[in-house]
Amino acid sequence: MKDKRPKYKKIIEAAVMVIAEKGYHAAQVSKIAKQAGVADGTIYLYFKNKDDILISLFREKMGMHIEKIRKCLEGKKTASEKLYTLVENHFSQLNKDRQYAIVTQLELRQTNRELRQRINLVLKEYLNLIDEIVEYGVRTGEFREDLDFRLARQMIFGTIDEIATTWVMNDQKYDLVSLVSSVHELLIDGFRKRDALSSDHP
Structure with missing residues (x-):
């Protein structure tokens, strides 16, 4: 190919x-x-052109990123563990490839509407992965049964994306991976059943 x-x-x-x-x-x-x-x-x-290069690099990198996350998710028994793994891999990927982090967190946002739609199509597979984790948590009874899937997805992706963008804007002066546990805890506390023990964190 x-x-x-x-x-x-x-x-x-x-x-x-x-x-x-x-x-x-x-x-x-x-x-x-x-x-x-x-x-x-x-x-x-x-x-075809520079736009095509941008889309292609995002598709290439995102595809590899999703494949790696799926492999890491194998064997994870709880939704909490799965969500931790997702956040950890997201931050680790950007922390290791800091030039790519600049491209994804800054340059992908400075595009026209048509290009933005193409970028969103690539991003859709990643959002589907988030949905799978949320749905799993609800199905197993770990997350609240009345959890709004769309809102949960927006909370997860929006939170990690904004934190990553802030990190880039601050010239990547600190270790992004060091924030994984805190971010995971904030998210999981919003999704778990009210009677769930706080000690359930991985």
Whole structure:
């Protein structure tokens, strides 16, 4: 498959570096090509335009991220453990790949409506993963049976996304992963049954 070719991946990684450094609007295709060590024309063998590069890098990275989370979720017995794993992996991914963090938390937001819709389509699979965890918690009786799934999803993604954005805006001066336990505790306390013991945290 074309998207598995070495040059494709080199261009993706180069795009992350250039967009993080220059900003999306100033990240010219020629600069991405130079960073990747390929001719300008080579870019267009894999991508239609710069918008396509942005969507592709997000799809590539997000796909790998979701796959890793799903593997980590295997064997987790409780919704609390699953949610902790999700938050931990989300923060760890950004903490390890700080240029990608800049792209996702800042540059993906500075796009036109059409591009935003394409980005949301990529994000949908991740939101579905969050839904699965929430639904599991309700089904097993760990979360309140009257829990609004859509609101719970917005709370989870909105919280971790805003914290990650604040971290980027603060020039990534602290360890994002150190916040996992506190974030998990705040979220889980909002979802669990009222009679659940606070000592249930993983």
